[in-house]
Amino acid sequence: MPDIAAHRWNVSEKACRLHADALVWDNHAGFGPEPSADLEILEAWRDAGVDYLSVNVGYDVIGWQDTVKNIGAFLTWLETHADRFVLVRTADDIPAAKQASKLAIGFDLEGMNALDGEAYMVSLYYRLGVRQMLFAYNLNNLAGGGCHDTDQGLTPFGRRVIEEMNRVGMLVDCSHTGYRTTMEVLEAMQSAGAPAIFSHSNPKALHKHGRNILDEQIRACAATGGVVGINGIGLFLRDRQAGTPALVDCISYVADLVGPQHVGIGLDWTPESLNSITEADPRFWPAHEGYGQGGPMRLADPQQLPQITDALLDRGWREADIRRLLGENFLRVARQVWK
Numbered sequence: 001m002p003d004i005a006a007h008r009w010n011v012s013e014k015a016c017r018l019h020a021d022a023l024v025w026d027n028h029a030g031f032g033p034e035p036s037a038d039l040e041i042l043e044a045w046r047d048a049g050v051d052y053l054s055v056n057v058g059y060d061v062i063g064w065q066d067t068v069k070n071i072g073a074f075l076t077w078l079e080t081h082a083d084r085f086v087l088v089r090t091a092d093d094i095p096a097a098k099q100a101s102k103l104a105i106g107f108d109l110e111g112m113n114a115l116d117g118e119a120y121m122v123s124l125y126y127r128l129g130v131r132q133m134l135f136a137y138n139l140n141n142l143a144g145g146g147c148h149d150t151d152q153g154l155t156p157f158g159r160r161v162i163e164e165m166n167r168v169g170m171l172v173d174c175s176h177t178g179y180r181t182t183m184e185v186l187e188a189m190q191s192a193g194a195p196a197i198f199s200h201s202n203p204k205a206l207h208k209h210g211r212n213i214l215d216e217q218i219r220a221c222a223a224t225g226g227v228v229g230i231n232g233i234g235l236f237l238r239d240r241q242a243g244t245p246a247l248v249d250c251i252s253y254v255a256d257l258v259g260p261q262h263v264g265i266g267l268d269w270t271p272e273s274l275n276s277i278t279e280a281d282p283r284f285w286p287a288h289e290g291y292g293q294g295g296p297m298r299l300a301d302p303q304q305l306p307q308i309t310d311a312l313l314d315r316g317w318r319e320a321d322i323r324r325l326l327g328e329n330f331l332r333v334a335r336q337v338w339k
């Protein structure tokens with residue numbers, strides 16, 4: 001357990017103790033995947049009591065060669081900072097890392113352009129530490145439809161990739177993906193008897209945005225046994241300043257809809273400004289979806305995670321359900337899926 005007294009989380013003592021003791025899982029970091037990224041930034045998550053973080057190593061905006069280089073750079077960094085960080089292989093590595101006061105890291109891919117049209121690339125990425133992958137990053141690709149595109153549905157290639165992901169044990173993620181494609185993916189996963197997730201997506205019922213998801217999608221995800229991770233980007237929240245109450249509203253909404261065993265956290269935090277990322281390519285981040293528009297906006301940062309614990313205690317959540325939300329739900333899914 002981390003040294004609680006050393007933390008200045010500015011929450012109640014009860015919340016502090018619970019948060020430090022609970023397994024805390026953030027299912028997506030938002031900083032830009034490039035070999036030059038300074039991974040000292042990961043200390044921000046350790047400092048907030050996070051035990052597992054999924055780090056993005058590639059998305060559809062970049063080529064597969066760049067993704068492989070990112071993995072090489074990130075692996076090297078983690079290997080040379082093994083006193084504080086560990087790349088996970090199995091789900092059991094995560095409680096072990098917590099015990100050793102290390103932050104456990106897994107990699108994720110945002111979009112299947114990283115496969116370069118070959119399902120056999122799934123196995124390669126899995127061996128390199130990628131533990132989850134989503135279908136299409138905002139725009140359509142070979143595998144399926146993106147959430148900011150005219151959704152073409154899940155393609156035969158996308159179906160082939162699902163089979164391969166289920167075979168090797170890579171978690172199937174539906175964030176950033178178009179509605180029709182997600183419903184076809186979730187149906188296929190239910191038939192396969194395996195859970196699928198939305199790693200970082202918020203309920204559309206609370207804030208209408210193309211990146212957010214309908215109740216129907218949340219229900220279909222829960223029906224597979226999966227988890228919806230709540231996102232901390234102001235653009236996808238009722239509150240552009242990403243205050244903790246807006247995040248807790250999303251958490252409570254999903255818990256009320258499908259049960260507290262199907263909600264988690266995928267904060268998507270980066271210290272960079274979102275505009276500096278999104279204005280680089282307006283095809284992926286169209287202005288009509290609000291990217292780069294509407295004045296100041298912030299992203300919820302990892303220091304708000306202990307505040308979420310505190311706020312849920314205030315709202316009368318049972319400790320057992322808070323522990324599920326903070327990490328046990330995603331751990332359950334990882335135990336089922338990762339091999």
Ligand SMILES: [Zn+2]
Nearest residue numbers: 110176200268
């Ligand atoms: Zn994302």
